[in-house]
Amino acid sequence: MSEAIFANGCFWCTQAVFQRLKGVESVRSGFTGGTIKNPAYREVVMGNTGHAEAIHIVYDENVIDYDILLYVFFSTHDPTTLNRQGYDVGTQYRSAIFYKNDSQKQTAERVIKTLNAEVFDDKIVTQLQPATAFYEATKEHQDFYNKNTEYRYCQLVIEPKLKTLKDKFSPYLKS
Template sequence: MGKINLETAVFAGGCFWCTEAVFQRLKGVSKVISGYTGGTIKNPAYREITTGRTGHAEAIKIEFDPEFISFTELLEIFFATHDPTTLNRQGADRGTQYRSAIFYQNDEQQRLAKEMIDFLDSEGVFESPIVTEVSPLGAFYNAEDYHQNYYNLNSEQGYCQFVINPKLSKLQNTFKSKLK
């Protein structure tokens, strides 16, 4: 058996419960970790993140096999399953911790992210310009255990029903061939 060469992508698209649930369902994605990145303090806790004063975004770290799904395909799904045109906000979630961001790890990821944004804007895919931040990845801190695998463990909770389920329905309808 050949060695699997996993790559990593880090996205912030509002609440990490939502983005985690979306990307866990994709072929080629082996792991999704909810966490915090883009801020100024070490080892932040959720209670600090929610103040918006640490500069961290709720983000997910995606481990994926590029033989099954490319970084560009992950970007397509990222942009299709959140609103990249609202600054520091996703739905009712407001603050810098809920910003739309791509935290790249190399020049190729940076180039692909910027090309995707330019393409989506030039094609008028969204009614407003994309405000997604494209920044180098700094330290990524895993969120507390109760945030990990949140939707799968709490799918009957109201937030999951009203906010995450519509995202999963869109994923199912738009990217069916990419699902596990």
Template sequence: MEVATLGGGCFWCTEAVFKRVKGVVSVKPGYSGGKVPNPTYEEVCTDETGHAEVVQITFDPSVITYRELLEIFFEIHDPTTPNRQGNDVGSQYRSIILYHSEEQKKIAEEMIKLYERKLGKKVVTELVPFEAFYEAEDYHHDFYDKHKNYPYCKLVIDPKVKKFMKNFPDKASIRI
């Protein structure tokens, strides 16, 4: 098994998508990329901890590769907008890849260049070494699956999950 740590806006969104990917064993929402140990959601929302909302993904590389995870990552969020995804604004919503090895770093660098060419814009995704992951509070776990009728889920998460299902049908493990 391998681990990937990615931030692409609200972790409710990224968790909902990556939970539906074949080869993904677990997805945990949390905080990473900052300097404050054991931050709370409220602290992260102050924009003062340096942390981003991220998901930590444990995956089987014989089923899904890190490169394929990054392809999904870049397709389900806007990597060209700093500190924002849609109406979610703040540094905690920034696009960030926290690499766990030099190989992950190399692949991420290649994917950033690929998406800059594909999108015709500068990709602002931060690429930094992984240091620590702080798991989010329990109420953030499986938020989408527990609250599908919540307006945010309907308006923001549903389209991302549907986009993933449409664009990556061979990678999807669960249909909605």
């Protein structure tokens, strides 16, 4: 199994997207990239710790590769907006890839270069950082969308991302 860590806005949204991909064994919501150990949700969302809301993915490279995960990542948020995704504003909602090794870093750099040249009008501002400690969020933040589909935020923010996922990546979706 391989691992990937992405931040692209609210972790409820990101977790809901990546849970639906074939080959993804687990997706955990949490925090990474900050300055204190074991940050609390309240501290992170106030923007006081330097952490980003992020997800930790465990996936099977024989089923889905890192390139596809990156294309899903870049297709389901706006990587050209600095420190903001929809209603969520602040460095805790930044777009970031926390690479686990040089191969992931090089792959991300290649994908960003391609997308900047071929897809996005504005430059991608996604940060590339080496992975540091990942702190799992509390139980109520895990699997949030699947437990709260009637929640208005989920309908307004997450469901459009899931539609994009279905429209662009249907061959990679779990049945």
